Amino acid sequence: MATGISRGVPLFSVSKGLALLGAALMVVNVYLIFMVAPTDAVLGDVQRVFYFHVPLAIMSFVAFAVVFVASIVYLTRRNAAWDRLAHAAGEVGLVFVSLALVTGIVWARPVWGVWWTWEPRLTTTLILWLIYAGYLIIRNYAPNRERGSVYAAVVGIIGFVDVPIVYYSVQWWRSIHPSAVIGPLAEPGSLEPVMQTILLFSFAVFFVLFLYLVVERAAVRRAEDEIRMLRLAALNAGP
């Protein structure tokens, strides 16, 4: 009986706490986006997509930065915990960049008149998506788990080169994409103070949700590793 309790799922885990916090903050965020944020004078209501689209894109950059750092540490120390972190952040980053692409496509149709155009920001973001899709695929197609982790770490380090290219693409090439509203390229006063405050709040909300998904995905990967070890131990023990 005691064994079952000690090995059971904790009633209040970190991921559950983050999920509850993220959900509560998201309710406030939606209220701010739809009830407090002013309607854009040029784009109208569809501009509100921006409060989701920009944080999703930036959080994917954060995720790929985590992959980059964790991959370097994994290659130098060969500690599986760093590989699990890189794997989790890579998958969550791919979900976030997919959502950034989807919200961007839906925004582009009424604003630009097309769903998709091969302009620098969109093209480099699609390349980013392909790099990290490849990052996850390579893990499954490697001859064994450890080699897959090493190959993926190399892709995670080299692939990160595309992140600053995506960010600076609006400055380096002629682009119809709106200019950056956050980071070194953001011009002061490019956003109304109330819009900026709501955008920052939205960043905080998506950061909590990002942490929740990474913790959850890392837990899944840890459980997968444990099952592999248990099966190996059972095989070694013999009949």
Next chain:
Amino acid sequence: MNELPPSNLAFLFAAFALTWVIFFAYAFFLSRRREELQREIRELRETAEGSEGQGGDGNEGD
């Protein structure tokens, strides 16, 4: 003179709805997978403990 910009509410709804559907689908998938794996770990441990116990009894008997 001041013409209001079009609302494009359908696109606004689509963007938010798609975000939620994809996000919740992924979170649900992770949650389910985690539960399944934890159950599998418990079963594997119980099997291992059971076979250890049986093995121990057998050795004692021999």
